[in-house]
Amino acid sequence: MSPGVATFISLDLPAMLAGTLGAIACALLGNFLVLRRQSLMGDAISHAVLPGIVVGFLVAGSRSTWPIFLGAGASALVTVLMINALRRIARVEAGAAMGVSFSIMFALGVLLIEQAAARHVDLDAECVLYGQLEYVNWYPPTDWGEFWTLDTLRDVPRQVVVLLGAVVLIGAFIGLFFKELRITTFDPAHASAIGFSSGLMGVLLMTLVAGATVAAFEAVGSILVIAMLITPPATARLLTDRYSTQILLSSAIATVTGVGGYFAGAFLPSMLGLEGVALNAAGSMTVVGVLLLIVAIVGSPTHGVLARALRRRRLTRQIARDDILGLLYRLEEVRPDHELLEDQLRGAIGHGAQTRPALRGLVSGRHVERSSQKLFLTESGRELAKSIVRSHRLWETWLVEELGLRADHVHQTAERLEHLRADGQPIEPESPGRRFDPHERPIPERD
């Protein structure tokens, strides 16, 4: 084993694994928090475990895991109960109930840490926030021959083992209660009506969130816990509408975040020429997670800002095209020898910037002919225009006859409805035998 690889396996790999496993554990649970609009419960719980951690630490007198785990679990439970009690019994608004509860608990934790420090207990408030990934080390045999034995596994850092356990447990929970979680998340009232207890699922979920928080806090710190509870699920939510896909996707995103964030923190500075700079791993993982979210916000094919802007532009342009065709058709009806100048178009249909590209599209598609600044429909353009005007006038007829609206009130509505498409064709509501619209204009016949 070369020294470089040995260093990587000892220092980087365990830290990266701990960070990534912590991220996955949190992200899996976070899906439900985000969907249940309880994202900030994760925030509240991960702040509120602090006093329990300190008390567990003081009682045990060492950094052994169980007392700390129990202490943190107890204070998470106290916080959840406190929030519920404030909301239900004292009728405090939800956000305020959370804010009051977790800030009191956190302040208590800060105070206890300071008091503990007076007793020469070196408990650092900042490590609770940032975690101590750099202390998650592993020293397996440096010889490949000895490496592949079971003994090697015995020295795997505790944090990695704990977090792996958390991921397995949470994965199993979600697998087992997939259906129950889904129904209580999306329709709690229905769930209760058919006999699934939403409250029980909520309590189980909060217990697991507390567990994940505690398992992750020592390695990755509470800030990464909060970030991973929310950011990967939020990113996944922007990429899919399917519940199961979202869960899988969020854990994939958490993995990328963990690995990518670790590398960015550990190696990016030196690659950029900043020698001797190592960024805080939990911090850089959070930043990478947010960057992935930004990518999804901008670029998601279904819910992205870009995709939506494109869709909107395509729609605006289609509407502008429909309106140009409709306008030309109506002009032809009144005066076959009309002279519509290109410059007049913009004012006439009022679609601003989209008018010109829409016209260009019509001209290049040979639906509109342009000769010396004047615009005319071609044969194919007239057919298209006819179907749009037909749809408009049929809608007007339908609105008057079926909905009983007054004839002078239907134009605006029909103007919108004519742009609706079914199978690429304007929709034609049925008005059998009708040849004229409510304004006595002929409804063009379909060929």
Add this chain to the structure above:
Amino acid sequence: MSLGAASITDVALDTPTFGEIMRTLTLSAGFNARVVVLSAALLGVSAGVVGCFTLLRKRALMGDALAHATLPGIALAFIIAAALGLQARSLGVLLPGAALAGVAGVVCVQLLVRHTRLREDAAIGIVLSGFFGLGVTLLSYIQSMSVGEQGGLATFIYGQTAAMLPRDAALMGGVAVLTIGAGVLLHKEFSLVAFNEDYASVQGWPVSRLDLMLMALVVLVTVVGLQAVGLLLIVALLIIPPAAAAFWTRRLRTMVVLSALIGGFSGYLGASVSALTPRMPAGAVIVLTGGALFIISMLVAPQRGLLADRWRTLALRRRVAREHWLRRLYEAQDLAGEPVAIPVRQLASGGLGLGSMVARADLKLSGLIETEQSSARLTDRGASEGARVTRNHRLWEQYLITYADIAPSHVDLSADLVEHVLHPELVGELETALRDRRALPSHLPDHTEREAGATE
């Protein structure tokens, strides 16, 4: 975390003397302590005022996102100032950085809510952790920079009152004047927007501009509060005092004043305790003082407090129990045509528990029943009161049958629930309404209001 000697008993805290306590509390324990205590109190007042409006606007946790978001601003300001060769640790550099980043955080929350399908809770969580993560990353970069005094930056996370200077107190004083001024001048506007946003915008108030002003005030309080309580706990000052004040009153004006008092007192007491006792971080103590005031308010506030609530429930329960006994006794007496004694066992609906003992003692003490061994009998006054109760019951029963179309076999339960809260005037109205429809119950005990008044 590493461990030294961890015995709980090996360090005794220095207990301050009474004189020290009084000197600190009366602001005469030296210049530094005075500055710190005064600043913290002023900060509490400002946060208390601003917090009322954000709480009512349901933006309580927005302040948390804002506070966390200031960290990268502080770090970036430090890096830029150091790169430009300025005095990087000075507040004149760091606080504007913090303010800008805080504003950016709030803007990000609003952008996320408006332009993505994410809800506000997720948006707040993302901004809070994302900005803070960026801040932590930048701080770790600053640690490796070759400029001095970078260690001081982390104090903004947990706050450090000891580092406060007279000009900080002046700053807090200025902010307090500003927030109180804004609270007074824009009181109507803020409360309108907080209680009924739609109505405010229909009436032509610039809702988004008012929101922006409120957020600007939050930014201001947060940024000046960073030094005192730190960015993790500043949100507590914006939430706890108004939430505590809300238990005492339903009037916004009173709530704002109370909240300012509670916030100011928390700051004052918390900073004093912190100054007197070693290893009591001011931020945490201030928040815990506020927390204690919150819990006290929650328990003892006369209008919305839990004890008052409990008291009202118990009073109602007592009345219900009394009236049940009286009606059963009266009905038995009515049936027999003369005063009869009935075994208590038959009177207590919930068995012979504590409740029935209390009810029995209560009625006896009020002179409404007489008891002999395990039976009870109505006194004259008890009979009159029993007549009133029974009359209410039957009137209400008949009302339900006549007007609410409830089957006669179903009315008893509902009548049981409502009869105890009928006012005398309402009983009179019931009677008139039923008489008009010729639907008065045939078996209605006589009872005049004079007698009812006598027993009340």
